[in-house]
């Protein structure tokens with residue numbers, strides 16, 4: 001069974017693209033959501049995050065204080081790298097367990113915002129990059145998250161640029177207002193099931 005990575009910058013439309021693949025019956029592993037789940041449920045991850053950030057990283061109900069954690073690590077690259085060194089191996093292990101339960105499908109998808117940044121792309125058979133014009137991403141994110149342009153740009157600055165990621169991708173999906181998203185997904189799906 002093939003493993004296919006789907007990535008893209010914040011607000012590029014990764015989840016929208018994955019929802020289309022899901023309608024074709026393809027199982028989706030959302031690495032970003034699982035990372036958040038593991039932060040709250042995996043005892044070893046919780047212990048390590050507390051050791052790194054401090055006990056205040058979790059509230060009285062043992063729920064991760066994501067806002068506090070983000071505000072600390074996004075100011076300190078060493079801490080951010082150390083946090084990634086806790087989370088990414090845990091996600092890798094979790095996803096490998098999940099793959100073994102999906103053997104009846106022609107391929108599965110792993111969705112991750114940081115597929116190339118973490119080197120996770122190398123564990124995939126094919127990688128799909130979703131790109132979208134910056135102005136469109138900003139409009140959609142302002143609409144979805146009710147946040148500020150500054151907050152979005154700060155998150156964008158922590159990700160690789162599309163121009164760096166494009167040569168690393170096997171397929172590129174253009175989520176703009178000129179190309180049909182559905183047609184692009186169908187075309188890639190047809191190619192993947194014949195490999």
Ligand code: ATP
Pocket residue numbers: 008009010011012013014015016017113140141144175176181
């Ligand atoms: P994040 O990086 O924050 O997880 P993402 O890359 O998964 O974002 P989506 O959540 O899929 O992006 O899309 C961002 C927003 O833009 C969502 O509200 C989504 O509904 C909207 N959107 C994405 N693609 C389209 C499209 N082709 N047409 C209309 N709206 C779209």
